[in-house]
Amino acid sequence: MASKTAPIGRAGPNSRFAIFRCVAGYLLAAALPAALTGLFVSLVPEVAGGGVLRWSVDWVPSLGVRLSFLVDGLGLVFALLISGIGVVVFVYARAYLDGHPQLVRFFVVLTLFMLAMLGTVLADNLIALFVFWELTTLTSYLLIGFTHERADARAAALQALLVTGIGGLAMLAGFILLGAAAGTFELSQLRAGTVDVRADPRYLPLLGLILVGCFTKSAQFPFHFWLPNAMAAPTPVSAYLHSATMVKAGIYLMARLLPTLGGTEAWTVTLTAAGAVTAVLGSVWALGQSDLKQLLAYTTVMGLGTLTLLLGLGGTAGVVAAMVFLLVHCFYKAALFLVVGAIDHATHTRERDALSGLAAAMPVTFVTAALAALSMAGLPPLVGFIAKELIYVGAVEAPVVPAVVVGAALAANALTVTAAGLVALGPFLGVRRAWSQPPHDPPWTMWSGPLLLAALGVGAGLYPALIDQTLVAPAASAVLNTPVEVHLALWHGLGLPLALSGATLALGLAAWSARRPLDRALAAAAAGLPRSAEGVYDAALAGMKGLAAWQTAVLQHGRLRGYLATVFATMIALIGLAFLWGGLSPAVPLPLDVPLYAWGAAALILAGTAVTLKTTSRLTAICALGAVGIGVAILFVSHGAVDVALTQLLCDILFVILLAVALLKLPRFRELPHRGRAAMVATAGLAVAFGTLVSLILLEILATPLDLRLTEFFQSHSQPTAHGRNIVNVILVDFRAFDTLGEIAVVMLAGLAAVALIRVRASARRHQENNR
Amino acid sequence: MVELPAFLPALPELFLAVSTMALLMFGVFGSDGTARLVGQIAVVVLLCTGLLVIGHGTERAVTFNGMFVMDGFGAYMKVLVLIGSALSIILAQGYAEREHMNRFELPVLMLFATLGMLLMVSANDLISLYVGLETQSLALYVVAAFRRDHAKSSEAGLKYFVLGALSSGLLLYGASLIYGFGGTTQFDRIAGLIAASPTPPVGVVVGMVFAVAGLAFKISAVPFHMWTPDVYEGAPTPVTAFFAAAPKVAAVALILRLLDGPFGHMVEQWSQVIFALSLASMVLGSFAAIQQTNIKRLMAYSSIANMGFALLGLAAGTEQGTRGVVVYMTIYMVMTIGTFAVILCMKQHGRMVEDIRQLAGLSRSHPLMALGTAIFMFSLAGIPPLAGFFGKLYVFLAVIEAAAKHSELYILAVFGVLSSVVGAFYYLRVVKLIYFDDPIETFDRQSDDSIAAVLVGTGLFTMFFFAFPVPVLNGAAAAAAALFTG
Numbered sequence A: 001m002a003s004k005t006a007p008i009g010r011a012g013p014n015s016r017f018a019i020f021r022c023v024a025g026y027l028l029a030a031a032l033p034a035a036l037t038g039l040f041v042s043l044v045p046e047v048a049g050g051g052v053l054r055w056s057v058d059w060v061p062s063l064g065v066r067l068s069f070l071v072d073g074l075g076l077v078f079a080l081l082i083s084g085i086g087v088v089v090f091v092y093a094r095a096y097l098d099g100h101p102q103l104v105r106f107f108v109v110l111t112l113f114m115l116a117m118l119g120t121v122l123a124d125n126l127i128a129l130f131v132f133w134e135l136t137t138l139t140s141y142l143l144i145g146f147t148h149e150r151a152d153a154r155a156a157a158l159q160a161l162l163v164t165g166i167g168g169l170a171m172l173a174g175f176i177l178l179g180a181a182a183g184t185f186e187l188s189q190l191r192a193g194t195v196d197v198r199a200d201p202r203y204l205p206l207l208g209l210i211l212v213g214c215f216t217k218s219a220q221f222p223f224h225f226w227l228p229n230a231m232a233a234p235t236p237v238s239a240y241l242h243s244a245t246m247v248k249a250g251i252y253l254m255a256r257l258l259p260t261l262g263g264t265e266a267w268t269v270t271l272t273a274a275g276a277v278t279a280v281l282g283s284v285w286a287l288g289q290s291d292l293k294q295l296l297a298y299t300t301v302m303g304l305g306t307l308t309l310l311l312g313l314g315g316t317a318g319v320v321a322a323m324v325f326l327l328v329h330c331f332y333k334a335a336l337f338l339v340v341g342a343i344d345h346a347t348h349t350r351e352r353d354a355l356s357g358l359a360a361a362m363p364v365t366f367v368t369a370a371l372a373a374l375s376m377a378g379l380p381p382l383v384g385f386i387a388k389e390l391i392y393v394g395a396v397e398a399p400v401v402p403a404v405v406v407g408a409a410l411a412a413n414a415l416t417v418t419a420a421g422l423v424a425l426g427p428f429l430g431v432r433r434a435w436s437q438p439p440h441d442p443p444w445t446m447w448s449g450p451l452l453l454a455a456l457g458v459g460a461g462l463y464p465a466l467i468d469q470t471l472v473a474p475a476a477s478a479v480l481n482t483p484v485e486v487h488l489a490l491w492h493g494l495g496l497p498l499a500l501s502g503a504t505l506a507l508g509l510a511a512w513s514a515r516r517p518l519d520r521a522l523a524a525a526a527a528g529l530p531r532s533a534e535g536v537y538d539a540a541l542a543g544m545k546g547l548a549a550w551q552t553a554v555l556q557h558g559r560l561r562g563y564l565a566t567v568f569a570t571m572i573a574l575i576g577l578a579f580l581w582g583g584l585s586p587a588v589p590l591p592l593d594v595p596l597y598a599w600g601a602a603a604l605i606l607a608g609t610a611v612t613l614k615t616t617s618r619l620t621a622i623c624a625l626g627a628v629g630i631g632v633a634i635l636f637v638s639h640g641a642v643d644v645a646l647t648q649l650l651c652d653i654l655f656v657i658l659l660a661v662a663l664l665k666l667p668r669f670r671e672l673p674h675r676g677r678a679a680m681v682a683t684a685g686l687a688v689a690f691g692t693l694v695s696l697i698l699l700e701i702l703a704t705p706l707d708l709r710l711t712e713f714f715q716s717h718s719q720p721t722a723h724g725r726n727i728v729n730v731i732l733v734d735f736r737a738f739d740t741l742g743e744i745a746v747v748m749l750a751g752l753a754a755v756a757l758i759r760v761r762a763s764a765r766r767h768q769e770n771n772r
Numbered sequence B: 001m002v003e004l005p006a007f008l009p010a011l012p013e014l015f016l017a018v019s020t021m022a023l024l025m026f027g028v029f030g031s032d033g034t035a036r037l038v039g040q041i042a043v044v045v046l047l048c049t050g051l052l053v054i055g056h057g058t059e060r061a062v063t064f065n066g067m068f069v070m071d072g073f074g075a076y077m078k079v080l081v082l083i084g085s086a087l088s089i090i091l092a093q094g095y096a097e098r099e100h101m102n103r104f105e106l107p108v109l110m111l112f113a114t115l116g117m118l119l120m121v122s123a124n125d126l127i128s129l130y131v132g133l134e135t136q137s138l139a140l141y142v143v144a145a146f147r148r149d150h151a152k153s154s155e156a157g158l159k160y161f162v163l164g165a166l167s168s169g170l171l172l173y174g175a176s177l178i179y180g181f182g183g184t185t186q187f188d189r190i191a192g193l194i195a196a197s198p199t200p201p202v203g204v205v206v207g208m209v210f211a212v213a214g215l216a217f218k219i220s221a222v223p224f225h226m227w228t229p230d231v232y233e234g235a236p237t238p239v240t241a242f243f244a245a246a247p248k249v250a251a252v253a254l255i256l257r258l259l260d261g262p263f264g265h266m267v268e269q270w271s272q273v274i275f276a277l278s279l280a281s282m283v284l285g286s287f288a289a290i291q292q293t294n295i296k297r298l299m300a301y302s303s304i305a306n307m308g309f310a311l312l313g314l315a316a317g318t319e320q321g322t323r324g325v326v327v328y329m330t331i332y333m334v335m336t337i338g339t340f341a342v343i344l345c346m347k348q349h350g351r352m353v354e355d356i357r358q359l360a361g362l363s364r365s366h367p368l369m370a371l372g373t374a375i376f377m378f379s380l381a382g383i384p385p386l387a388g389f390f391g392k393l394y395v396f397l398a399v400i401e402a403a404a405k406h407s408e409l410y411i412l413a414v415f416g417v418l419s420s421v422v423g424a425f426y427y428l429r430v431v432k433l434i435y436f437d438d439p440i441e442t443f444d445r446q447s448d449d450s451i452a453a454v455l456v457g458t459g460l461f462t463m464f465f466f467a468f469p470v471p472v473l474n475g476a477a478a479a480a481a482a483l484f485t486g
Helices: A002-010 A015-047 A075-094 A103-122 A126-144 A150-183 A187-192 A201-215 A226-232 A235-244 A244-261 A265-287 A293-314 A316-347 A363-377 A383-395 A400-423 A446-460 A465-480 A496-513 A516-525 A532-554 A560-582 A597-612 A618-638 A640-661 A677-703 A709-722 A727-735 A737-771 B009-029 B033-058 B072-099 B106-122 B126-144 B149-184 B185-196 B202-220 B226-234 B238-242 B246-260 B264-289 B295-316 B320-345 B366-379 B387-403 B408-436 B449-464 B470-486
Strands: A053-060 A064-070 B061-063 B068-070
Touching: A002 A363, A002 B106, A015 A053, A015 A075, A015 A103, A015 A465, A053 A400, A064 A075, A064 A103, A064 A187, A075 A103, A075 A244, A075 A316, A075 A446, A075 A465, A103 A126, A103 A235, A103 A244, A103 A400, A126 A150, A126 A201, A126 A226, A126 A235, A126 A244, A126 B295, A126 B387, A150 A187, A150 A201, A150 A226, A150 A244, A150 A532, A150 B009, A150 B387, A150 B408, A187 A244, A187 A383, A201 A265, A201 B202, A226 A235, A226 A265, A226 A293, A226 A677, A226 A709, A226 B149, A226 B238, A235 A244, A235 A293, A244 A293, A244 A316, A244 A465, A265 A293, A265 A516, A293 A383, A293 A400, A316 A400, A316 A446, A316 A465, A363 A383, A363 A400, A363 A446, A363 B185, A363 B387, A383 A400, A383 A446, A383 A496, A400 A496, A400 A516, A400 B366, A446 A465, A465 B149, A496 A516, A496 B106, A516 A618, A560 A677, A560 B202, A597 A618, A677 B149, A677 B202, A709 A727, A727 A737, A737 B009, B009 B033, B009 B061, B009 B068, B009 B106, B033 B072, B033 B106, B068 B072, B068 B106, B072 B106, B072 B238, B072 B246, B072 B320, B072 B449, B072 B470, B106 B126, B106 B246, B126 B149, B126 B238, B126 B246, B126 B264, B149 B185, B149 B226, B185 B202, B185 B264, B202 B246, B202 B264, B202 B449, B226 B238, B238 B246, B238 B295, B238 B320, B246 B295, B246 B320, B246 B470, B264 B295, B264 B408, B295 B320, B295 B408, B320 B366, B366 B387, B366 B408, B366 B449, B387 B408
Parallel strands: none
Antiparallel strands: A053 A064, B061 B068
């Protein structure tokens, strides 16, 4: 359906028909997400009543793999966010990218992304979940690189893909281990808890691998660096993927697996530590950004860190806080991203220093930004306040070092207050600037969605019943695997959380008032902060290229001689290994009492070899090689194998003649570049080692008794069955008559090939004569 | 009177051999324009051979004094080989006509090579193994140097021949050692011999190592891979496509039959060798591909890495592992032929494009071809839900399952994952070039229906394998079961 909207943007705006088609375009663009939202809303009552919907179909019956989906409280919250914010973003993007030549492609990919994301949060099978998960990575790659004219967008797209792709593969390995440990890939069966995976020896590796997947996807320190870089994407994409949906996939998975894998020390410590560090560093880095979108990206990092932290705590308070904050964060962050997009659209800049005094020119945008930022700062009566209170409730109850957790939450929240001010107040208040084109509010299609999201923050704050029984309680129950009662209220009573909220606000405002010196201090401090894994990523890419170049130079040099050397070196290693396994008998008898002529033949062979190696004339080398052949033939004769010796001799003669013919075409040996001494020594070493191994094998063979069955068979059967006394003849024409037949067929085929060659020459000659 | 062996199990091979020889005579004595007709008949012959294979069914039958075996495994792999060969011949036809190398020898040689492959798949004796392998190899050497007026093609043929002859020598040496120590060349008897003795004689172990090394050449496993990039680059492109597809399948089938069959009881010994080959192939194949600018060399390294993955399943040493290998080879073959079909479509100013950088901006001028390339690259990178992912998945599943007993297999799995990541890097770089970079030059318009048909067919398979995986998975499971119970 998205594809149908595409050409409309290019239609003339003046024609009434075009206006009609334009409206139709909007309807079509948002139809699918809207329909899905409606579907999911209709499921809310049933799921809120504790129902779990399952749908499954056979995928690979022979292997017991099923494609199954599961709708419970957790999945439904995510599905609603994905489809609901999808409606807003689709409508917004339709206006934002109006007239873009590749609008079709954009909407196709965006729709695919939405479906993949829904698949991720609703899949019941781990393998299916992984498939959808990687599909979101893939589609996000295409969306980040959408403005591909810019080199940074291309690099950022590839970086995001590689970082989350690596994480995804680690996660797949973790899933396979998990499936092996639990005996099932179905999430619903995992949660039934028939097998306690936490007691399995593979628990730690599988937990680590799965968490790498979650952390890369949800931009946890030290893998967070791809997220700010991914801001090269068009703003609607950032709003949708990088704040509301895709980066939450890791959070979703951690929440989903909490009852299966959570509750251990490893889980709590890892998630709490990663979450706390990410939240604090994210909020600190946010303040140092001059680009509004980058600033929002870092506050998203902070939000994701907070969610991880809360899931790490694992208790009821933490999970409820996580679910509320998840909703709240989606509302305000998506709205703010879209607001920044509107500012960018109107003024063509996102630099904080270049923006001020826009409130009068863009009143609706200002109101939206203010409402969203109030929720972000956590001021009553917005829902952000409730979320912050709950975060503190959870932090105070932290099972590990509660003081540190509370401190981290306090620091992150306070700096978020400041960041909210920087986004919502900075561009709108202060001196009005002179713009070449006076900025104005965007069309209603671009402001209505963000305003709705911001208004949801107010509504849910004033009427918490809107979300607590319908969404939060079922989601928290699904995460904890036990029914949970949730009653949200603005007023939690006096206590530590309220005091902490007050402190947050005070600290945040203090930082806001001191923002100019703070900027400078942060810029100075930024150099000292850990730079995360981006350096490792860059170094790894450079290292990979270096390694590739090295192997081409060392192994893939194109010289046949070197290739042969590699092969022989490998064979030596492999045979050596085989000897080690096989257990070579160390004392192989070396029979030295051989007759004199054998010594002579051996001397001839050795001399021939030596001459072949030393000579600089090819002809001498070939003759010397012929001498080696004669030596071998003598040995055959001495053992009564005259026919074999004859064959050996004839072959050798043929070989020498053929080589001599080829020699005529070759450059003189002396004129070829001489090889270095080291290369010669290495080659000699290889030859000696290989020769030694082969000799050892031969000695080993001599040590085993000869199997005489065949010899006896031919001796006893030649005369009676085949009526011949020459055993060789009998073998050729009787026992192996079919072989001989085959050989004749081969000769005939060769003759045919020769005929083909002759005909080619003849026809070529004919052509020549005709041309003449 | 001499009792004649049962010919029925070998009917497909006999049919193919007789037809090919008839086709050869037809080509030799026909007029100058027969090349095209010979190519078309060759495809029909392969089709009929395939029908004969299917018609025989999957029942195990041994004939020719135990030299030749036909079973479920053979049936599946033969059909695969025949499909690969037929598609390659179709590709070669279109190419040959364009490039004026339209000679009837090309399809005939490819048919002879295919005959060799079928014999390899059905080999039940070291002798028939060698005969099949050489029938295939000798035809392939000639095909590699088919453009003997081109220096690169001649060099490719020569390198392939020298190294291939060396590998055949290694294999023969290994076979003679096995015979020398075991007293038999027949697979079933070797299996019985090894099963009977608690520690296999050292000569048999060494012979097995030689044989595996010789076969490793044919599937271009590291460190026997050096011929691959040079030959892939030098040989005419459809010939490269042929090399990358059917012979690899046949060689892998042969390795599976050899190691799971006669040497099934020596799994402890050979799994170490396969382990090393697999690890080296995956790592080197993935890393070395990064620097390549020639798309055919890139595919060469890709095939090396892919063979590493296939061996990964073999290293598991279980029936599941073998099933994974069979699935992997099926998907690999289709993807590879599809990719080469795309390469064959790319021409600028009447010349083949081989430099990857020249693909920049393909999506602007040829959106459908760009889509095809993207599908194959994403699939080769193992990104779900494309077929390539499932190939890797089934191998990984088998390895992890087997790793419960042999923990060193975890190392292999880890390196497998790592090299997939590196592999993804260079496959996706191609996608980036096609979709995001600005075009340098436009491509020639051309309409070659046969190549387009291959492209569409393989593309659809790669794209929608996830929806209909059952035929391939069931077939592979049956093939693996035949090998382990037969």
